[in-house]
Amino acid sequence: MKRGSLAGWVFAAPALIVIGVFFGLPVLSALALSLTDFDLYALADPHSLRFNGLGNYIDLLQTPMFWKSLGNTAYFVVAGVPLSIAVSLGAALLLNAPAARFKALFRTALFAPVVTTLVAVAVIWRYLFHTRYGLVNWGLGQIGINPIDWLGDPNWAMPTIIGFAVWKNFGYNMVIFLAGLQAIPKDLYEAARIDGASRWQQFLHITLPMLGPVLLVVGVITVSGYFQLFAEPYVMTRGDPLQSTVSVLYFMFEEGFKWWNLGRASAVAFLLFLIILAVTTLMLRFGKRRELV
Amino acid sequence: MSRVGISREIGQSRWHAWWVNGGLLLLAVISLAPLAWMLSVSFMPSGQASQFPPPLLPAHTTLANYQALFARTGMGNNFINSLLVSVGITLGSLLFNTLAGYAFAKLRFACRERLFQMLLAALVIPAQVAMLPLFLLMKQMGLVNTFGGVVIPALASVFGIFLVRQYARSIPDELLEAARIDGASEARIFFQIVLPMLKPVLVTLAIFTFMGAWNDFMWPLIVLTDQEHYTLPVALASLSREHIMDVEMMMAGAVVTVLPVLLLFLVLQRYYIQGLLLGSVKG
Numbered sequence: 001m002k003r004g005s006l007a008g009w010v011f012a013a014p015a016l017i018v019i020g021v022f023f024g025l026p027v028l029s030a031l032a033l034s035l036t037d038f039d040l041y042a043l044a045d046p047h048s049l050r051f052n053g054l055g056n057y058i059d060l061l062q063t064p065m066f067w068k069s070l071g072n073t074a075y076f077v078v079a080g081v082p083l084s085i086a087v088s089l090g091a092a093l094l095l096n097a098p099a100a101r102f103k104a105l106f107r108t109a110l111f112a113p114v115v116t117t118l119v120a121v122a123v124i125w126r127y128l129f130h131t132r133y134g135l136v137n138w139g140l141g142q143i144g145i146n147p148i149d150w151l152g153d154p155n156w157a158m159p160t161i162i163g164f165a166v167w168k169n170f171g172y173n174m175v176i177f178l179a180g181l182q183a184i185p186k187d188l189y190e191a192a193r194i195d196g197a198s199r200w201q202q203f204l205h206i207t208l209p210m211l212g213p214v215l216l217v218v219g220v221i222t223v224s225g226y227f228q229l230f231a232e233p234y235v236m237t238r239g240d241p242l243q244s245t246v247s248v249l250y251f252m253f254e255e256g257f258k259w260w261n262l263g264r265a266s267a268v269a270f271l272l273f274l275i276i277l278a279v280t281t282l283m284l285r286f287g288k289r290r291e292l293v
Numbered sequence: 294m295s296r297v298g299i300s301r302e303i304g305q306s307r308w309h310a311w312w313v314n315g316g317l318l319l320l321a322v323i324s325l326a327p328l329a330w331m332l333s334v335s336f337m338p339s340g341q342a343s344q345f346p347p348p349l350l351p352a353h354t355t356l357a358n359y360q361a362l363f364a365r366t367g368m369g370n371n372f373i374n375s376l377l378v379s380v381g382i383t384l385g386s387l388l389f390n391t392l393a394g395y396a397f398a399k400l401r402f403a404c405r406e407r408l409f410q411m412l413l414a415a416l417v418i419p420a421q422v423a424m425l426p427l428f429l430l431m432k433q434m435g436l437v438n439t440f441g442g443v444v445i446p447a448l449a450s451v452f453g454i455f456l457v458r459q460y461a462r463s464i465p466d467e468l469l470e471a472a473r474i475d476g477a478s479e480a481r482i483f484f485q486i487v488l489p490m491l492k493p494v495l496v497t498l499a500i501f502t503f504m505g506a507w508n509d510f511m512w513p514l515i516v517l518t519d520q521e522h523y524t525l526p527v528a529l530a531s532l533s534r535e536h537i538m539d540v541e542m543m544m545a546g547a548v549v550t551v552l553p554v555l556l557l558f559l560v561l562q563r564y565y566i567q568g569l570l571l572g573s574v575k576g
Contacts, residue, residue, distance in 0.1 A: 005400075005401060005402045005403065006402075007396075007400055007402075007479035008396045008400035008401060008402030008405065009396075009402050009403075010479075011392040011393060011395060011396035011400060011479075011483070012392070012393045012396040012397065012400075012402070012408070014388075014389045014392060014393070014448075014449065015389040015390055015392065015393035015448075015449035015454055016393065016408070016449075018389060018445070018446070018448045018449035019412070019415070019449050019450075019451065021430075022423075022427060022430070022445065022446035023415065023420075023423050023427075023446070024415070025426075025430070026422075026423035026424070026425075026426040026427040026430060027415075027418055027422055027423050027426075029426035029429075029430075030422050030423060030425060030426050033425065033426055090316075091317075091320055094313050094316045094317050094320070095317065097309075097313045099306070099309055099310035099313045099314070100313050100314060100317060101314055106317045106320075106321055108559070108562060109320075109321040109324055109325055110317075110320055110321060110324050111558075111562075111566075112324055112325060112328065112555065112558070113324050113327075113328075115504060115508075115554050115555060115557075115558040115565075116328070116508075116551045116554065116555060117507065117508045117525070117526055117529075117547075117550045117551050117554060118508060118510060118526070119510055119526035119527075119529050119530050119550070120331075120525075120526070120529055120546075120547040120550040120551045121327065121328075121547070121551070123529060123530075123533045123543055123546075123547055124327045124328075124330065124331045124544070124547055125327065126533070127334075127342070127540055127543075127544075128327060128330065132345065133342065133343050133344070133345060133347055133540075134347070135330065135347050138345070138346050138347050167323065167324070167327075171324070172569070175566055175569055175570070176569070176570065179570050199309075224417075224419075227419075228419055228421065230421075230510075230511055231510045231511065234510075234514075234530065235530050235533065249421055249511075252421065253511075253515075256424075256425050256428075257428075257515055262425050262429070265425055266422075266425050266426070269419075269421055269422045269424075269425065270422065272419065272421075272422075273418060273419055273422050276417075276419065277417060280417075
């Protein structure tokens with residue numbers, strides 16, 4: 001037993017040290033940093049660093065740009081997550097339908113965007129949604145719709161980014177839903193069919209309830225992922241037009257690595273963390289209550 | 294059931310089959326069209342894509358964009374950087390995560406359960422929270438703008454440890470005990486008995502890690518500060534700012550970036566999907 005204990009520590013130590021030093025320690029430091037006025041001067045001379053209490057947080061709550069970025073991110077989450085989950089679920093239902101052909105082939109095709117490099121496909125989308133030369137506007141023109149300035153119009157930029165994110169990600173949740181669907185006993189549907197239930201009724205009264213726990217987990221993971229929006233606006237719009245696509249993390253990146261206000265940026269990171277934690281906790285609590293009933 | 298009823302039923306289910314397969318086909322086209330367009334444009338002669346109506350196929354196929362890309366932008370260099378960084382992260386984290394995952398599954402040591410709970414709890418903290426102080430730490434260690442700055446923080450992950458632990462739990466204890474009674478050292482047990490049994494999950498973890506490292510953007514963007522050291526996504530993001538008008542060359546760059554991971558996925562997708570499902574159980 002003694003020997004096993006030592007071996008256990010030795011085996012676990014390298015990974016634990018890496019995670020401790022390069023994740024645990026920085027997270028704690030971020031909390032400390034967010035309570036200071038760490039900026040460009042402190043970067044050069046640490047002695048100019050001052051403790052600031054909750055100053056950064058109070059300051060942020062009075063910064064219009066922070067609220068704007070939070071609003072943009074909330075828009076992305078509130079519109080993007082339900083849309084993405086609906087598309088994932090729809091695709092999984094189609095793939096799971098007995099009538100579907102070439103299932104493996106379709107599954108691979110629908111999953112392909114997930115494994116692509118986000119930056120590269122974001123560049124592709126920028127060209128496809130180009131106002132003058134983009135294929136999308138050309139296609140819309142064929143059915144008589146005037147060109148839309150997808151990434152240049154403040155009203156359209158975020159919807160375009162949402163569309164991109166859904167395209168890029170829906171395959172991931174689709175595979176999880178597909179596994180969930182396959183786990184539902186077939187005789188439930190058989191019984192419902194004999195009772196004369198329509199497909200829609202079967203979906204409402206068998207599929208959705210049986211998929212409940214999976215839906216909850218997928219919802220929580222997707223919400224927390226969508227709150228961390230960064231690369232899409234960085235590559236596609238740089239936060240423009242009229243700052244309509246500046247996300248919280250984009251704001252943090254600019255505060256931290258453009259203006260070197262590391263104290264303020266850490267406070268942004270922590271606020272985002274708290275918001276994600278609050279929203280996902282609420283979702284889990286809501287889900288638990290619904291399931292217990 | 295009457296004859297009319299049966300034929301209506303058959304008609305309905307045929308209709309239904311059309312809907313299902315039509316829907317799947319539409320989704321597949323939407324999923325693949327941007328990628329197909331990227332490939333097609335990357336072979337177009339310079340300037341062809343910026344015409345109206347936008348052409349779908351090259352007027353004549355040319356490799357000029359790829360040649361220009363490697364000659365003028367240093368993308369070849371970035372490709373090698375991406376490869377080095379991703380392989381380094383994959384090999385290193387495979388070793389560290391496997392050792393730790395096995396320890397958490399099969400070896401008893403003080404605080405084991407509490408440590409594992411802490412690791413799982415850490416999953417809720419977004420990686421970006423750590424990035425600002427991590428940058429300062431890297432600066433202290435002289436690792437800013439080096440591959441070490443990208444590789445070292447990624448040498449272990451909670452997800453990897455979790456994945457290996459789940460799989461390693463199915464290794465029978467009797468097997469390990471028998472080897473101990475025979476006098477085998479713990480290291481020998483790990484390398485000669487455990488590691489071969491973990492092979493499937495190692496393949497899964499390797500693909501996941503490699504793809505994650507290859508596609509990673511935010512941290513390399515922060516820690517790598519000059520073009521010489523950029524990985525492909527960072528280089529592509531910066532190039533697309535300068536060369537926005539050069540559609541054909543940018544699409545060649547996108548192909549070079551996307552193709553390796555896409556091919557890897559196509560070849561090993563069974564392992565990838567398995568890992569995805571194993572990992573999602575954690576929630």
